[in-house]
Amino acid sequence: MSWGVRTGTASVERVDGMDFPDDFLWGAATAAYQIEGSPLADGAGASIWHRFCHTPGMVRDGDTGDVACDHYHRWPEDIALMRRLGLQSYRFSIAWGRVLPQGTGAVNEAGLDFYERLVDGLLEAGIAPNATLYHWDLPAALDDCGGWLNRDSADWFAEYAERVFRRLDGRVKMWTTLNEPWVVMDGGYLSGALAPGHRNLYEAPIVAHNLLRAHGKAVQAYRASGAHRIGLVVNLEPKYPASDALQDRAATRRAHAYMNRHFMDPVFRGRYDEVLVQMFGAAWPSFPASDLELIRTPIDFLGINYYTRNVVRDDGGRFPLPVDRPVQPGATYSETGWEVFPQGLLDTLNWVRTRYGNPPVYITENGSAFYDPPVAQGGAVHDPLRMHYLRQHLRVLRQAIADGCDLRGYYAWSLLDNLEWAHGYSKRFGLVHVDFQNQRRTLKDSGAHYARVIASNGQCL
Numbered sequence: 001m002s003w004g005v006r007t008g009t010a011s012v013e014r015v016d017g018m019d020f021p022d023d024f025l026w027g028a029a030t031a032a033y034q035i036e037g038s039p040l041a042d043g044a045g046a047s048i049w050h051r052f053c054h055t056p057g058m059v060r061d062g063d064t065g066d067v068a069c070d071h072y073h074r075w076p077e078d079i080a081l082m083r084r085l086g087l088q089s090y091r092f093s094i095a096w097g098r099v100l101p102q103g104t105g106a107v108n109e110a111g112l113d114f115y116e117r118l119v120d121g122l123l124e125a126g127i128a129p130n131a132t133l134y135h136w137d138l139p140a141a142l143d144d145c146g147g148w149l150n151r152d153s154a155d156w157f158a159e160y161a162e163r164v165f166r167r168l169d170g171r172v173k174m175w176t177t178l179n180e181p182w183v184v185m186d187g188g189y190l191s192g193a194l195a196p197g198h199r200n201l202y203e204a205p206i207v208a209h210n211l212l213r214a215h216g217k218a219v220q221a222y223r224a225s226g227a228h229r230i231g232l233v234v235n236l237e238p239k240y241p242a243s244d245a246l247q248d249r250a251a252t253r254r255a256h257a258y259m260n261r262h263f264m265d266p267v268f269r270g271r272y273d274e275v276l277v278q279m280f281g282a283a284w285p286s287f288p289a290s291d292l293e294l295i296r297t298p299i300d301f302l303g304i305n306y307y308t309r310n311v312v313r314d315d316g317g318r319f320p321l322p323v324d325r326p327v328q329p330g331a332t333y334s335e336t337g338w339e340v341f342p343q344g345l346l347d348t349l350n351w352v353r354t355r356y357g358n359p360p361v362y363i364t365e366n367g368s369a370f371y372d373p374p375v376a377q378g379g380a381v382h383d384p385l386r387m388h389y390l391r392q393h394l395r396v397l398r399q400a401i402a403d404g405c406d407l408r409g410y411y412a413w414s415l416l417d418n419l420e421w422a423h424g425y426s427k428r429f430g431l432v433h434v435d436f437q438n439q440r441r442t443l444k445d446s447g448a449h450y451a452r453v454i455a456s457n458g459q460c461l
């Protein structure tokens with residue numbers, strides 16, 4: 001599969017008259033370490049992100065998740081905001097270290113109690129909880145035992161998952177094992193930009209493999225007791241060659257193998273992409289074939305996090321990725337440097353439909369960081385660029401449905417401005433503005449627009 005060369009912003013033909021299904025699910029997403037604060041409260045154990053943020057130089061401005069959005073205390077207020085938006089579902093993550101402070105063994109009931117209160121509050125508000133078990137915040141105690149490099153990590157994760165299922169399944173009816181294993185691998189073990197900050201070509205594929213094994217074991221644990229649905233969330237970023245030159249097309253193939261097929265192929269096809277294996281060469285780990293049977297344990301849905309595309313120009317073959325991302329003439333770029341390219345979402349959805357047998361899909365994250373002006377006198381936050389990004393990407397979903405994609409729902413990233421990992425609080429993705437000096441929440445224009453989209457089931461985009 002390779003996409004033709006596209007430059008500039010492709011216009012997406014609107015499919016008039018194509019409605020969203022009546023049961024299309026409209027939501028918004030967050031993650032524990034990015035919004036909760038109080039990372040060590042009530043018996044919680046530190047995570048690798050608590051450790052990473054408190055390591056000088058790792059996070060912009062020395063920002064940490066010590067307070068964040070104080071969601072740990074303000075969750076009732078935030079549920080009220082979700083009701084004001086008309087959210088039908090809320091995607092959040094559970095901090096492993098709140099439940100098992102040492103990662104395995106003794107359960108911290110107070111940690112489970114917090115998530116039980118949150119889930120019950122969501123249900124009372126008529127909002128369906130969608131819980132992610134792992135959104136990057138590994139207990140630091142497990143990292144001290146090798147973390148995802150240790151083959152036992154799959155069993156540690158299954159033990160944690162089983163404890164959470166036991167307390168919350170039934171009230172939570174939509175589970176995700178992992179958020180973006182590719183980012184955990186690439187950011188945490190290759191680029192070193194994310195916790196735990198390793199830079200090791202040999203570690204990366206081992207981590208990726210153990211993450212996939214952990215996913216498989218958690219799915220199997222759920223099948224033993226769970227009565228609802230469980231899936232995996234991946235970040236997919238379509239790759240387009242900068243030119244028709246052979247070396248650019250080859251580099252595009254490598255980039256596609258490294259990010260997109262890396263996790264999709266084992267989960268849905270039971271084997272790794274051969275291009276990927278060749279890319280890692282001597283660094284590619286050996287493992288028993290039975291691992292692939294575990295990894296391909298069937299799931300109920302796929303979550304796709306889509307933000308942007310990648311135009312690939314060969315940069316002389318530096319491993320693993322041609323890091324040359326040529327600027328596209330006339331394109332709009334967000335504060336994170338990501339090109340606004342809604343066509344890439346359509347191409348990605350159709351790629352998943354055709355290559356992996358049209359699995360049920362939710363867009364579990366989609367959003368943009370643009371500079372927000374200060375809160376205006378009347379208490380408004382005017383964010384036209386974020387609103388336009390939202391509109392453009394929602395329009396694409398109509399086309400994807402018309403093309404036959406089994407698209408079940410959409411979660412905007414993010415409900416709240418929050419800790420954008422190593423960027424600290426400098427990048428704002430929220431539909432709701434957060435003043436981190438006083439924790440005041442203010443609905444942005446984009447949030448008000450999203451509320452109208454939900455109320456009309458996508459009629460007014």
Ligand SMILES: OC[C@@H]1[C@@H](O)[C@H](O)[C@@H](O)c2[nH]c(CCc3ccccc3)c[n+]21
Binds near residue numbers: 183235413419429
């Ligand atoms: O960067 C915005 C969001 C994060 O805040 C979420 O926690 C994370 O799930 C998420 N994934 C992506 C796309 C993959 C990516 C992550 C980090 C850096 C570069 C690309 C964007 N985002």
